[in-house]
Amino acid sequence: MFDLDSWQEIWSTITRNKTRSLLTAFGVFWGLFMLIVLMGIGSGFKSGVFSMLDGLDVRTVVFQSDATGLPYKGYRKGRYWNMTSRDLPIIRQNAQSVEYMTPLLSGRSGDSNTVRGLKSGSYSNVGLLPDYFKINAVEVLQGRILNEMDEEQNRKVCVIGEEVYETLFDIDEDPIGQNIRLNGIYFQVVGVVKQISQMTLFSYPPTTIYIPFSTMQRTFTRGDYIHALFCSAKPGYPSAMVEEEVSDILKRNHDIAPEDTQAIYSYNIEKELMLFQNLTLGVNVLVLIVGLGALFSGVIGISNIMLVTVRERTREIGVRRALGAKPRNILWQVMSESLVLTSLAGLVGFLVAVGVLAVASQIMEASPIEGFGPPLISFGLALGAMAILIASGALAGLMPALKALQIKAIDALRDE
DSSP states (O other): OOOHHHHHHHHHHHHTTHHHHHHHHHHHHHHHHHHHHHHHHHHHHHHHHHHTTTTBOTTEEEEEEOOOSSOBTTBOTTOOOOEETTHHHHHHHHOTTEEEEEEEEEOOOOTTOEEETTEEEOOEEEEEOTTHHHHBOEEEEEEOOOOHHHHHTTOOEEEEEHHHHHHHSOTTOOOTTOEEEETTEEEEEEEEEEESOSOOSSSOGGGEEEEEHHHHHHHTTOOSEESEEEEEEOTTSOHHHHHHHHHHHHHHHTTOOTTOSSSEEEEEHHHHHHHHHHHHHHHHHHHHHHHHHHHHHHHHHHHHHHHHHHHHTHHHHHHHHHTTOOHHHHHHHHHHHHHHHHHHHHHHHHHHHHHHHHHHHHHHHHSOBTTBOOOOOOHHHHHHHHHHHHHHHHHHHHHHHHHHHTOOHHHHHHOO
16 A cells, blocks of 8 residues: 555655644644553552452441430430340341351550560450451461461460561561460460551551450450451342341341431441442543543644645645546545654654653552552553554544545646
8 A cells, every 4th residue: 555655755745844743743742642641540540449459358348336326215316335246146147148257356455565575566456257367368478367266265376467576576487386475465376467458447457466256355354245347248249238237137136226327337348449440430531531632632733734734735736636646546645644644653652651651660669659559551552542543643634635635636736
């Protein structure tokens, strides 16, 4: 379709007025540069948000008790109540949507409440069931996590976060089987863990000590109540069903009005995820609008310049028509010039944008920003951007080409 003469003619036309061609091409260069960079930023924002949820079962709902909002069965409005261990078997029996469930009981966190030999630190401690590690996965650095035998036998064992290990133990020291004193009680370390998810739920994992729920209740005389309840949905069930079923059971167990929306605080992670998805969708749409707007402004500039070029070449086009040039030859010549100019400017903009994103990614890998991933662009998005560029180049040349076809040979030869 393009022979050497055609390329020479296209290049000659483009370089005939270098300043004008460069200024026009810059609009397309900047438009595609902005589109790629903004798409990369949008992709980094999305990957950063979703990476915070790695290892976390997003079908989980967290429940806590709150003051009642309505009077019910003789109880006044504003009554405070607590979830208890007695709620657990009832929920397991009646909530068909719940797969994993664990209560959480927080322990005291005083100054230097954790001691090993001459080393000490102030750390939070929580009692929970082994299901917790199925809901909020962790990376086991040493040893193991808590299991059912620890819970059933009320073992005085614990799993510690990585910062607890670094404070209480020397580098490369094996902590497994060693004892630490937590709030005056000795516990044997059975594992060191690192949380995968960046989302913090009631405790900061690196500085947390995990012990069996039953051990926490009995050893520290915490009674029957619990601070929070984690429930995850079975496959095929929405987390909204878990939220509804468990809330209804808790209300019946504790004489709370069925229509009371204040007494139970529930945090639905899946709903939060949907908000994140809607937010990233909005960001992507905004990025697309801004990027395409910048690109199309450059394309419009090229179209206008091509109209000027057609006007300047009226006599040339007339001579071609007089010598027998077919309309499709004139059409293709004008459109090809527009396409080549657009493609060259866009390709340079694309390469510069990819280079900027690559440098930014290396900087972010060295200094990560929480909630924001490396600004990368996928191969599919890159192909899509180039397809938009080529289509834009053809569109930019279409109107000038149609204008050229309207030039009559006799009128063009008379043109001065």
